[in-house]
Amino acid sequence: MCNSNHIHSIECILPPHMIEAINMRGNKKMRKMVARLIKDADSYRQSRIAAAPNKSFMAAPKLAASARPKINRKVYNGQKKVKLPGILVRKEGEPPCKDKVVNAAYDGAGDVYDLYLKQYRRNSLDGNGMTLISTVHHRRNYNNAFWNGQQMAYGDGDGVIFTNMTELSIVGHELSHGVVQFSGGLVYRDQSGALNESFADVFGALTKQHKLKQSACDADWLIGKGILGPNIKGVALRSLKTPGEAYDDQLLGKDPQPYHMDYYVNTTSDNGGVHINSGIPNHAFYLLAQYLGGNSWGKAGHIWYDTMQAINNPYATFNDWADKTVEMARARFGNGSREVIYTRRAWNLVGITV
Amino acid sequence: MESGRNYGINTMYSSSIGSTFTIKFSGGMGISYKGSVDLSALPQDLYEDVQTKLSEKNLSKFSRENRNQYITDSVIYELQYKDSDNKFTIEESQASDDFLELIDSLRPYLNLELK
Numbered sequence: 001m002c003n004s005n006h007i008h009s010i011e012c013i014l015p016p017h018m019i020e021a022i023n024m025r026g027n028k029k030m031r032k033m034v035a036r037l038i039k040d041a042d043s044y045r046q047s048r049i050a051a052a053p054n055k056s057f058m059a060a061p062k063l064a065a066s067a068r069p070k071i072n073r074k075v076y077n078g079q080k081k082v083k084l085p086g087i088l089v090r091k092e093g094e095p096p097c098k099d100k101v102v103n104a105a106y107d108g109a110g111d112v113y114d115l116y117l118k119q120y121r122r123n124s125l126d127g128n129g130m131t132l133i134s135t136v137h138h139r140r141n142y143n144n145a146f147w148n149g150q151q152m153a154y155g156d157g158d159g160v161i162f163t164n165m166t167e168l169s170i171v172g173h174e175l176s177h178g179v180v181q182f183s184g185g186l187v188y189r190d191q192s193g194a195l196n197e198s199f200a201d202v203f204g205a206l207t208k209q210h211k212l213k214q215s216a217c218d219a220d221w222l223i224g225k226g227i228l229g230p231n232i233k234g235v236a237l238r239s240l241k242t243p244g245e246a247y248d249d250q251l252l253g254k255d256p257q258p259y260h261m262d263y264y265v266n267t268t269s270d271n272g273g274v275h276i277n278s279g280i281p282n283h284a285f286y287l288l289a290q291y292l293g294g295n296s297w298g299k300a301g302h303i304w305y306d307t308m309q310a311i312n313n314p315y316a317t318f319n320d321w322a323d324k325t326v327e328m329a330r331a332r333f334g335n336g337s338r339e340v341i342y343t344r345r346a347w348n349l350v351g352i353t354v
Numbered sequence: 355m356e357s358g359r360n361y362g363i364n365t366m367y368s369s370s371i372g373s374t375f376t377i378k379f380s381g382g383m384g385i386s387y388k389g390s391v392d393l394s395a396l397p398q399d400l401y402e403d404v405q406t407k408l409s410e411k412n413l414s415k416f417s418r419e420n421r422n423q424y425i426t427d428s429v430i431y432e433l434q435y436k437d438s439d440n441k442f443t444i445e446e447s448q449a450s451d452d453f454l455e456l457i458d459s460l461r462p463y464l465n466l467e468l469k
């Protein structure tokens with residue numbers, strides 16, 4: 001309820017979820033309208049809107065087969081400071097520099113771009129040739145990497161919990177958050193947030209498999225292999241093959257990911273368990289890729305990618321997503337096809353009936 | 355994207371920081387861990403920084419109140435003082451540069467807790 005003592009802000013007129021949806025999905029005019037109302041009502045909220053990227057797509061435009069787009073990358077050295085982006089140290093076409101981390105971010109961004117262009121005819125994150133901006137050496141002792149809506153940032157780790165944050169599946173993960181954002185978005189909390197995380201994990205894994213030309217059965221299906229500190233007991237951050245088994249350590253505890261809805265974790269931390277329950281759709285994708293065989297970025301990857309482009313629901317639940325994957329499998333491979341049958345079976349095996 | 359949750363200051367403290375406080379790191383890429391800082395072990399300049407900046411009247415300065423609604427994998431920091439149930443929770447994109455720099459400076463003095 002509104003407090004009668006303050007000026008009525010837009011939050012009193014429109015519920016938060018509508019504002020969220022307009023900002024994420026509305027056209028330019030609608031977003032402008034919201035921005036103006038917010039500016040009038042509340043100056044701090046105005047700055048939040050201004051910080052948001054200008055463009056957002058319901059689904060990214062698909063390139064014509066004859067188009068020959070060009071990648072554009074920029075890598076900055078954050079110099080261990082908080083401010084982004086830092087000092088430009090390598091841009092598109094320049095040779096490798098002495099700093100291996102800079103080169104890993106540059107090459108990794110190229111590998112992600114390749115996957116989306118060659119397999120899904122998507123020209124960069126926004127489908128429109130967006131420059132891929134990365135900052136490495138972000139902050140001091142920083143145990144993280146993130147996508148902030150406009151660029152990636154990678155810490156160096158503290159050497160105890162994390163070491164290298166520019167491992168290829170991590171680069172693929174972060175950039176794929178950008179793909180989600182420019183495909184209509186999935187709100188980053190609860191099940192839609194877990195789907196956002198899962199899409200980033202799936203395409204992070206596919207980036208590495210595509211680069212190494214691995215089949216579904218040859219791949220390790222790990223996210224962040226080798227990035228944990230030398231004394232941490234674990235192999236990676238997450239495993240799509242065996243969610244819950246990536247690490248078991250005295251400092252970090254046990255990998256909390258479930259592989260089945262029976263073990264779904266209800267929590268308010270981690271934005272409602274977005275990095276936890278993502279284990280369920282992650283494992284469904286893994287099962288589908290195994291059933292279909294061959295390269296996972298092919299049939300299974302197309303079903304998931306098509307779903308992201310078509311879901312049109314930023315609050316999608318696991319069931320919404322699963323239903324849409326079956327619909328996309330049917331549209332691409334035909335009713336009654338093995339792809340449809342296996343998509344259903346993969347979801348059923350993780351406890352989601354479609 | 356907007357989380358809808360209030361990561362700003364959710365509790366006020368007494369003016370004394372005490373001798374120890376804990377920092378819990380969560381969110382991020384999905385890893386959570388916790389450590390405690392013994393203030394008496396800090397170098398003088400850092401000790402003074404903590405005493406000044408983490409005092410009750412200054413905590414509000416750390417919050418920008420304009421969380422980046424598009425950020426994913428951002429870290430959530432939770433500070434708790436010894437002998438207090440009060441917690442200060444803030445999400446990375448909502449925290450000021452000052453706060454983040456202070457957290458980074460404290461990392462070498464953080465005694466990580468076993469789970």
Ligand SMILES: [Zn+2]
Binds near residue numbers: 173177197200426427
């Ligand atoms: Zn993520």
